[in-house]
Amino acid sequence: MSSSGLGIIEERGALISSLAEDLEQLLEWLSGYGKQESGGVTRLLYSEAWKEAQQALAERMRVSGLVPSFDQVGNLYGRLEGTGVALSSILTGSHVDTVKNGGLYDGAFGIAAGIVALDYLKKHFGAPRRSLEVVSFCEEEGSRFPIAYWGSGSVTGRFKLEDAAGVADMDGVRLEDAMRQAGFGAEGSHAGRGAAGPSKAERRDIAAFVEIHVEQGIVLEREQLQIGVVEAIVGQQRYTVTVTGEANHAGTTPMVWRKDAMRGASKMINWLLDAAAQQGAPLVATAGYMEVRPNVTNVIPREVAFTVDVRHTDERALELFCSRFRCCFEEIAASLGLGLHIKHWMDTSPVYMDEQLTRQVEQICERNGIAHRRMVSGAGHDVQELQSICPSAMIFVPSRAGISHSPLEHTDSLQLAEGTVVLIELLYQLAYGEGSL
Amino acid sequence: MSSSGLGIIEERGALISSLAEDLEQLLEWLSGYGKQESGGVTRLLYSEAWKEAQQALAERMRVSGLVPSFDQVGNLYGRLEGTGVALSSILTGSHVDTVKNGGLYDGAFGIAAGIVALDYLKKHFGAPRRSLEVVSFCEEEGSRFPIAYWGSGSVTGRFKLEDAAGVADMDGVRLEDAMRQAGFGAEGSHAGRGAAGPSKAERRDIAAFVEIHVEQGIVLEREQLQIGVVEAIVGQQRYTVTVTGEANHAGTTPMVWRKDAMRGASKMINWLLDAAAQQGAPLVATAGYMEVRPNVTNVIPREVAFTVDVRHTDERALELFCSRFRCCFEEIAASLGLGLHIKHWMDTSPVYMDEQLTRQVEQICERNGIAHRRMVSGAGHDVQELQSICPSAMIFVPSRAGISHSPLEHTDSLQLAEGTVVLIELLYQLAYGEGSL
CATH class of the missing domain: 3.30.70.360 (Alpha-Beta Plaits)
Incomplete structure (x- = not known):
């Protein structure tokens, strides 16, 4: 890696444009699953729209040369196998579920950026040392069932399958029934598909997690910054x-x-x-x-x-x-x-991000001349779960007018691409480099 | 009149008991019109329950030897003819309509007290010098149509029949249609019944008006008083x-x-x-x-x-x-x-009661040893309309816990009777005496 960023990037403007286009297409395509008349998106956990979105994402991962697999609760992984046998993975991604009539970016952007980033890294650098995985967490919002972070909390082991018992949605549908009908749970038809083999949700083989997300606030826009380096979640x-x-x-x-x-x-x-x-x-x-x-x-x-x-x-x-x-x-x-x-x-409780990873994100911004600041996240995210099992970092891109959980949620595609460049460089350092991890 | 009150009253305790019984029976009977399962009463202007109540009251007045008559808007009068030809009348009463699921006393007590008072005066003193009338105003609350004081405001001339135009209830029923269907309005079948002849609502022949009403507040109960002498309405x-x-x-x-x-x-x-x-x-x-x-x-x-x-x-x-x-x-x-x-x-605007009448009420309380105070009414009443055309006074009796506009509204029947004794004595002074009116 040169001091001016990824060695491969010779024409930064062209890269940004190309990433922006890819991200825009991917987000537009993904928003087709659960699209509302309002222009917003509704993908409640284990609903038809949710199932179709996860299946479509699995197929999209396969096309990108990633190996898709679901775990027992419906988290979807796309894996780019590393050369370093027995080394734990570098994970990136976010959640696929939405609030009712939510925007196109909340959660979806982190998954899209992960796919685009792994596409780029595979194309330019081939197989990484550490396996790289993009995750589409099944649930973060708690919009259907009153059990937010069901996806990432199952990965860390905070939730067990048994915790589904007694949880029901507003219509009285039980979480375990909805999960089984979507093909998941202890005997789910999806669990175990793909190369990763039968897969319980809990993992102990993740070396680091990076989540990129829209800010859902007005700090970056007000201060005319491109990147928020999240040091803590309130x-x-x-x-x-x-x-x-x-x-x-x-x-x-x-x-x-x-x-x-x-x-x-x-x-x-x-x-x-x-x-x-x-x-x-x-x-x-x-x-x-x-x-x-x-x-x-x-x-x-x-x-x-x-x-x-x-x-x-x-x-x-x-x-x-x-x-x-x-x-x-x-x-x-x-x-x-x-x-x-x-x-x-x-x-x-408040959660502090890993200081070393956070510092790496800052340094990437500095080297690339990207206007950034350290900040706190006033909203909760999957990363706060993952930080309990592995060093984790979070990257914010601006939200227009701070609007979120609304069809009006918007981030300019060039800003999405700027964030994705930072993500790509961080994943490169973690998965291809000889870093301390 | 002796200085100790009505000359006829020899056994005050027996009188109070007797009046209490009469008032309780009358209020219980009247509450049968519009009685709800909750125990409350709903008599909205021109509704079936309202019509039945006014008809029943007219019949009750006739039985008491009063001459009943309706005016064009549905106010009901019961008249005890005076001997002094061309002298204007002394009026007492209150409103027959209720809020939705209201109590048994609000409005109804003033009508019942008026009937009981005229019964008593006629029985003991015969025909008065000035005609005595008890009025059952058709509407005060504004609970069905957004036009509070439609009854008393029509008597004073503040409202004309034409003001009904354009006023409708929550279901879109027009006030003029409801009025006509109840038998009132310009060509109403009820208007003109009785000895008073065809009767427009507006009157210029009232010498004084006295309204007795439950306080709907907690002042009298807290201060352990029997009578509130209302000097002003806020x-x-x-x-x-x-x-x-x-x-x-x-x-x-x-x-x-x-x-x-x-x-x-x-x-x-x-x-x-x-x-x-x-x-x-x-x-x-x-x-x-x-x-x-x-x-x-x-x-x-x-x-x-x-x-x-x-x-x-x-x-x-x-x-x-x-x-x-x-x-x-x-x-x-x-x-x-x-x-x-x-x-x-x-x-x-605030309305001040007639000072001379108010002073007369105070003196009656003093002579009878009734615990009383001057006070203001924080709620509106028909009397504030009447005061614009004739000297008017208002008498309050206590409300248990200040509760009103509720099935829980209650005043002890002995307290109702104490108030009615004051009313009887005031009406005696005004209609039988040679007072300044």
């Missing part, structure tokens, strides 16, 4: 706060005798958002959902329920902020004579 | 406030770049309710209704709409407070970069 805590007072006539009840749940809720939310704004990045806090009862103009609200979503990359700081808001909410409720119930229903 | 202003920001990802959008409609709304409501609490009685302010969009835990709210209901007995103070909150909301929206739209959709 931890999240989510709560439902229920404030209880007494419904009374809005005209006949003096202020001094009111137990107005809305007064308590507005004071709490005002405190929460002011405190979060004052503390600033990387802390964020959101009250996105509220329900008022009875919700009538001339009746003092009896009950107000709202959600609190707090995120931070530092676990201690996250804990401290959440303790503070809970104390403050208790004080507000007590001072107004209101009841308070705080339900804590989500708690994920 | 003015009301109602608004819908819409705060507009930008929906964004709750994780990936730094606090500093957010345009969080919920942050603006919570700051506004917090200001509003704190300012109202600080200013105190008779001002009240309520944010009873809120709608959040998209209302999802992990999305920063794009739009929050909420209602503001402000009431005060002093028009200037009401105006000032509303101007203040509007200025403050503008400042909050500007400081957070949010859009703001304030729709002002209700504006009624």
Whole structure:
């Protein structure tokens, strides 16, 4: 590798254009599976659209000279065999499932970039030292079943097949039934296809994982940068706060005798958002959902329920902020004579990416003159699962206006290609080089 | 009249018991028209239940020796003819319509008390000098058609028959059609029945109006009083406030770049309710209704709409407070970069009761040793319409726990009777005495 990047790249502009075209075609083609009238895409786990997409991707991998295989839960791998016998693999990719009526890029881009990257590396450098694999994780969003990261969490061993028991979708369909009907599970017809042999989901043979993804935020666009080098994924805590007072006539009840749940809720939310704004990045806090009862103009609200979503990359700081808001909410409720119930229903810890890999991504950007910054991901990703079993890195490309989980989600194909160049160079270093891995 | 109250009342306890029994029976009987499974009552304007109730009341009046008559809009009068030819009438009563699934007392009590009072006066004193009339106003709540006080407002001349044009209920039924089908309107079959002759709704022959009603608030119960002497009915202003920001990802959008409609709304409501609490009685302010969009835990709210209901007995103070909150909301929206739209959709002025009549009510309470206080009504009543054409007074009895517009609405029958004794004595002074009217 020369100091100016991949030795093979003589005409950088031509490469970018060519990659942009390939990526655009691949994403357009993949969006055909689950395409909605709105222009958005819906590929819920184990649905028909999802099955067709995974089958089509397996075929596309085969055409590229990769060996496709499914594991028991439906994760799809495309493998480019390495020459170094007994060396563990370098993995890249993202998730194939979408939210309802989602965009064309979330998840799909990471798979497309992986396929394009392996195409390029195989064509220009032949067989790698370490096997290279692109993965299409079966599920990340948790949009159909309330079990986000079912795909990557099964790879790390956090989820076992048995964890499917008792999980059902909104229509009451059980996860294990949906999985079996899609051809997966312990006796699934797909599991074991391909060269990798019968394949349980859990793996211990991955040397490193790299995920490339759209930012889903507005930082890169605002700062006119091409690449976000993700150093951490925030931890999240989510709560439902229920404030209880007494419904009374809005005209006949003096202020001094009111137990107005809305007064308590507005004071709490005002405190929460002011405190979060004052503390600033990387802390964020959101009250996105509220329900008022009875919700009538001339009746003092009896009950107000709202959600609190707090995120931070530092676990201690996250804990401290959440303790503070809970104390403050208790004080507000007590001072107004209101009841308070705080339900804590989500708690994920922050995850730090592998520092050496992260530094390698930065150096690639620097050498190629790509405008970049270190940043945190405010959303969760498969990489946070993989980091628990192998050194992992994450690369962001800009999202237009920060829009995500929407048919309006968009990233310019040249920006997709810039990110893919960084991915290609990192995979080259990891799979072809004599690096420390 | 002796200084200890009605001369005829020798055994006060026996009178109260007897009145309590009569009132309880009458209210129970009337609640049979429109009774719901919940135990509540629904009598929407011109509905079958409403028609049956008015017809039954007309018959009940006739049995009591009153002459019943309907006017063109469906207000029902029961008249006890006075001896003083050409003297205008003394009117008492309230409204027969209810909210959906309302209580047994709101409106109905004022009609029942009027019938019981006229029964008593006729039995003990014979024909009055001034004619005495009990009225069952056709509509006060505005629960079916968006035209509250249609009944009493037609009596004062604020509404004309033509105002029915263009008014429809939620099912698209036009007010004029519903009115005609119930037998009212310009050519209605009911209009003109009875001794009063063909009767337009507007009247100029009322010397005084007295309305007795349940408080629908908690003041009397909290202060352990029997009677509220209403000196004023609050003015009301109602608004819908819409705060507009930008929906964004709750994780990936730094606090500093957010345009969080919920942050603006919570700051506004917090200001509003704190300012109202600080200013105190008779001002009240309520944010009873809120709608959040998209209302999802992990999305920063794009739009929050909420209602503001402000009431005060002093028009200037009401105006000032509303101007203040509007200025403050503008400042909050500007400081957070949010859009703001304030729709002002209700504006009624405070109404003061006739001071001389109000003083008479107080004196009756004092002479009878009835625990009472002057107070304001935080809700609107028919009396505020009548006060524009004749001296008017309002008497409150306690509401258990302040509950109203609910099947749980309740007032002890002995408390109803205490109020009715005050009404009887006031009507005696006005119709039989040689008072200043």
